[in-house]
Amino acid sequence: MATTAMPRTAARGGSFLIESCRPEDVFTPADLSDDQRLIGQTAEEFVMKEVVPLANDLEQHKAGLMPSLLKKAGELGLLGGGVPEEYGGSGLDKISATLLAEKIAVYASFAVSHGGNSGIGTLPIVYFGTEEQKRKYLPKLATGELLAAYCLSEPQAGSDSLNALTRAVLSPDGKHWVLNGQKMWITNGGFADVFIVFAKVDGEKFSCFIVERSYPGFSVGGEEKKLGIKGSSTVPIFFENCRVPKENLLHEIGRGHIVAFNILNVGRFNLGAYCLGGAKRVLAVAAKYAKERTAFGKPLGQFGLIREKLAEMAIRTYAIESMIYRSAGMIDLAMSAAGSAADKTQQLMKVLEEYAVESSISKIYGSEVLDYAVDEAVQIYGGYGYHEEYPVARAYRDSRINRIFEGTNEINRLLIIQMLMKRAMSGALALIPAATKLADEVLAGPQFEEASQGPLAEEERAVTNAKKVFLLSAGAAVQKYREQLADQQEIVGALSNQVMEAYAMESSLRRAQKAVAGRGEAASAALVDAARAFIYDAADRVEKEARKALAAVAEGDMLRTQLAVLKRFSKREPVDTIALRRRVAAAVETGDRYPFEGR
Ligand SMILES: Cc1cc2nc3c(=O)[nH]c(=O)nc-3n(C[C@H](O)[C@H](O)[C@H](O)COP(=O)(O)OP(=O)(O)OC[C@H]3O[C@@H](n4cnc5c(N)ncnc54)[C@H](O)[C@@H]3O)c2cc1C
Numbered sequence: 001m002a003t004t005a006m007p008r009t010a011a012r013g014g015s016f017l018i019e020s021c022r023p024e025d026v027f028t029p030a031d032l033s034d035d036q037r038l039i040g041q042t043a044e045e046f047v048m049k050e051v052v053p054l055a056n057d058l059e060q061h062k063a064g065l066m067p068s069l070l071k072k073a074g075e076l077g078l079l080g081g082g083v084p085e086e087y088g089g090s091g092l093d094k095i096s097a098t099l100l101a102e103k104i105a106v107y108a109s110f111a112v113s114h115g116g117n118s119g120i121g122t123l124p125i126v127y128f129g130t131e132e133q134k135r136k137y138l139p140k141l142a143t144g145e146l147l148a149a150y151c152l153s154e155p156q157a158g159s160d161s162l163n164a165l166t167r168a169v170l171s172p173d174g175k176h177w178v179l180n181g182q183k184m185w186i187t188n189g190g191f192a193d194v195f196i197v198f199a200k201v202d203g204e205k206f207s208c209f210i211v212e213r214s215y216p217g218f219s220v221g222g223e224e225k226k227l228g229i230k231g232s233s234t235v236p237i238f239f240e241n242c243r244v245p246k247e248n249l250l251h252e253i254g255r256g257h258i259v260a261f262n263i264l265n266v267g268r269f270n271l272g273a274y275c276l277g278g279a280k281r282v283l284a285v286a287a288k289y290a291k292e293r294t295a296f297g298k299p300l301g302q303f304g305l306i307r308e309k310l311a312e313m314a315i316r317t318y319a320i321e322s323m324i325y326r327s328a329g330m331i332d333l334a335m336s337a338a339g340s341a342a343d344k345t346q347q348l349m350k351v352l353e354e355y356a357v358e359s360s361i362s363k364i365y366g367s368e369v370l371d372y373a374v375d376e377a378v379q380i381y382g383g384y385g386y387h388e389e390y391p392v393a394r395a396y397r398d399s400r401i402n403r404i405f406e407g408t409n410e411i412n413r414l415l416i417i418q419m420l421m422k423r424a425m426s427g428a429l430a431l432i433p434a435a436t437k438l439a440d441e442v443l444a445g446p447q448f449e450e451a452s453q454g455p456l457a458e459e460e461r462a463v464t465n466a467k468k469v470f471l472l473s474a475g476a477a478v479q480k481y482r483e484q485l486a487d488q489q490e491i492v493g494a495l496s497n498q499v500m501e502a503y504a505m506e507s508s509l510r511r512a513q514k515a516v517a518g519r520g521e522a523a524s525a526a527l528v529d530a531a532r533a534f535i536y537d538a539a540d541r542v543e544k545e546a547r548k549a550l551a552a553v554a555e556g557d558m559l560r561t562q563l564a565v566l567k568r569f570s571k572r573e574p575v576d577t578i579a580l581r582r583r584v585a586a587a588v589e590t591g592d593r594y595p596f597e598g599r
Pocket of ligand 1: 150405409
């Protein structure tokens with residue numbers, strides 16, 4: 001297992017909303033160890049050399065090509081990161097696994113196939129398998145000798161996955177489960193050997209099974225014709241009296257939802273990392289093109305509106321990168337704090353559940369940053385952006401799926417608030433005392449505030465205030481709707497957006513502060529510019545979302561009072577974000593790539 005310099009204390013999941021951490025407590029890409037960097041480098045080199053040159057063949061579904069590339073990746077140890085060493089994997093720490101996912105994402109179809117196999121296809125056995133199941137499957141899944149798929153969705157049950165119709169009944173001789181039903185949109189289904197399948201025992205008890213391709217009654221439909229990730233396999237799967245050995249029940253009867261949701265939790269976190277890799281790649285491609293293509297006698301990259309796009313792509317990528325590595329660092333720290341626990345995988349699952357809010361943020365924010373980046377890349381390419389021969393058209397199409405699978409972004413937005421409320425009610429997260437304290441502060445009226453001092457002091461204040469704004473609007477919404485808040489989805493969405501922005505703002509700020517402390521202001525100038533531009537605009541977004549929520553919750557004098565409080569917490573000094581972005585664009589231009597790699 002790779003080692004790394006870690007901050008000292010692991011924050012509780014979601015606690016970023018009510019606590020302030022120190023820069024040195026936040027893991028950043030600058031803290032990656034040499035071992036971790038090597039893992040990232042191996043993954044990137046493999047995809048660049050072995051996969052990208054074959055992208056056109058992969059997009060045509062050349063028979064056997066994707067599985068053979070996955071197997072090659074397996075031989076290099078790129079599939080077994082989630083598998084413990086005793087079962088033939090490399091048992092990577094979360095930070096290394098995150099870097100691996102990020103670097104593999106150069107070609108989206110490969111990333112999706114990798115995730116379908118090594119993430120959601122393999123991890124259910126790692127976390128929930130019996131000793132026999134682990135010994136039978138994991139060593140072969142870790143090396144790519146066997147490839148895996150995860151079968152949860154059905155034609156009528158995607159987001160609403162517990163509404164599955166696939167049934168399992170025990171055969172009269174008690175030796176087999178007999179499965180009947182259909183799964184839909186199964187990644188890797190065209191070639192996988194092992195399938196994690198969810199079905200209801202006796203049509204009622206949602207459960208999970210390990211199904212092999214060779215089992216009688218198992219069949220696979222034709223490849224779906226998709227908008228993007230055309231190099232990946234997506235098929236329906238049919239079970240017609242499919243006979244599954246009794247011992248292939250995974251976990252317990254009626255506890256399939258525990259398997260499904262815990263695994264999706266991991267999948268969501270990783271999806272953010274894949275999106276981060278995709279965003280960096282498309283920024284590099286667009287930056288290079290902006291230098292090469294001329295219009296009106298000069299390179300596109302010299303036009304302010306193009307520079308602004310390149311800068312914003314880098315800034316949002318910086319924000320998502322700061323969040324994802326911070327979260328990965330917290331997960332590893334929490335794991336090492338539980339170092340003596342007898343069952344490491346059970347412990348890891350608990351830790352991943354602890355950071356479920358951060359995982360949903362990774363998924364939503366990552367997929368939306370990538371969507372933004374590919375869209376602007378097409379714009380920078382102009383008419384050629386619309387041609388399939390140029391790389392950005394594919395990136396544009398490939399990006400779109402990320403907002404849909406692993407729980408749609410709507411479902412994840414709802415989950416963020418649902419999970420926070422649950423943690424608040426159980427006392428795991430002190431949101432209620434924090435809201436009460438804020439109410440006291442509001443009642444006490446505006447206090448004399450000393451002018452902010454030093455670099456990033458204004459940004460520090462903006463982060464603190466963003467959290468207060470969330471508590472203000474969430475408190476008002478909970479007070480009005482109480483247990484019925486979940487029915488007010490637009491309000492929940494507005495609250496969720498504030499949560500995400502607060503995490504993005506603080507993660508961006510802490511990374512910039514840590515960079516300044518480590519390397520000095522001059523060497524960190526562009527990174528600080530990116531953080532400042534991001535925080536300034538994010539604070540606007542927080543204010544807007546809070547105003548939307550408050551206006552739906554209160555009216556008359558009460559609303560006016562709350563909006564006055566909102567104004568107080570949203571007050572800030574103007575910042576010349578155009579100048580900041582010009583400097584970030586210059587940093588992009590220097591290397592024709594994302595300028596904060598490993599920093
Ligand atoms: C290329 C591809 C690969 C996939 N790979 C896999 C795989 O390997 N394994 C697997 O099991 N599945 C896979 N899926 C399925 C994927 O997870 C589902 O498509 C996804 O969960 C959404 O379900 P749905 O398509 O039924 O959409 P629906 O659930 O019908 O949703 C449609 C829209 O309604 C919204 N919506 C639904 N419910 C609510 C609600 N309660 N509140 C607010 N809005 C709501 C959604 O957010 C969405 O915008 C894949 C899908 C695709 C396209």
